[in-house]
Amino acid sequence: MFLAHLPAGYLLTKEIQRRIHETKYLWIGLVASVLPDIDLLYFYFVDHRQTLHHEYWTHLPIFWLTLWAFVTIGNLHFKSRGVSTIAQIFFLNVLLHLVLDTFAGGISWLYPLSSHSFFFVTVPATHAFWMFSFITHWSFLVELAITVWAIVAFVKSKKV
Ligand SMILES: [Zn+2]
Numbered sequence: 001m002f003l004a005h006l007p008a009g010y011l012l013t014k015e016i017q018r019r020i021h022e023t024k025y026l027w028i029g030l031v032a033s034v035l036p037d038i039d040l041l042y043f044y045f046v047d048h049r050q051t052l053h054h055e056y057w058t059h060l061p062i063f064w065l066t067l068w069a070f071v072t073i074g075n076l077h078f079k080s081r082g083v084s085t086i087a088q089i090f091f092l093n094v095l096l097h098l099v100l101d102t103f104a105g106g107i108s109w110l111y112p113l114s115s116h117s118f119f120f121v122t123v124p125a126t127h128a129f130w131m132f133s134f135i136t137h138w139s140f141l142v143e144l145a146i147t148v149w150a151i152v153a154f155v156k157s158k159k160v
Contacts, residue, residue: 009033
């Protein structure tokens with residue numbers, strides 16, 4: 001999934017904000033919603049496309065869950081509502097990214113117990129350029145639906 005991460009992050013962050021009565025940190029949710037894909041820089045410029053970027057640590061749930069646990073444990077002492085709120089928004093958006101990548105990309109949810117890559121649908125390589133294969137597959141409609149949903153929510157939020 002490549003188009004819907006940011007719109008989905010917007011929707012999730014707005015929902016978290018609504019539930020915890022918070023109006024700040026939308027930008028943290030948006031950054032976190034695309035953050036795991038920062039590994040594309042390494043994929044293209046360092047690794048020269050030798051390893052699927054979903055296999056890097058930035059796409060491993062265990063890494064982010066461990067980090068979230070450390071932040072939560074560290075915050076037990078300080079009891080900072082701000083840290084707790086930021087951590088929730090940040091880590092839930094990162095995990096949403098991984099859930100969305102599971103749809104058609106594949107994520108190793110059980111790593112390090114297993115390296116099996118979980119995914120819901122396989123997008124066959126029907127075009128030489130991988131992006132065209134994704135855009136012409138039915139699963140792209142899901143991305144479009146999420147994007148339209150986010151645009152509608154954004155427009156509605158500006159009217160209130
Ligand atoms: Zn990703």
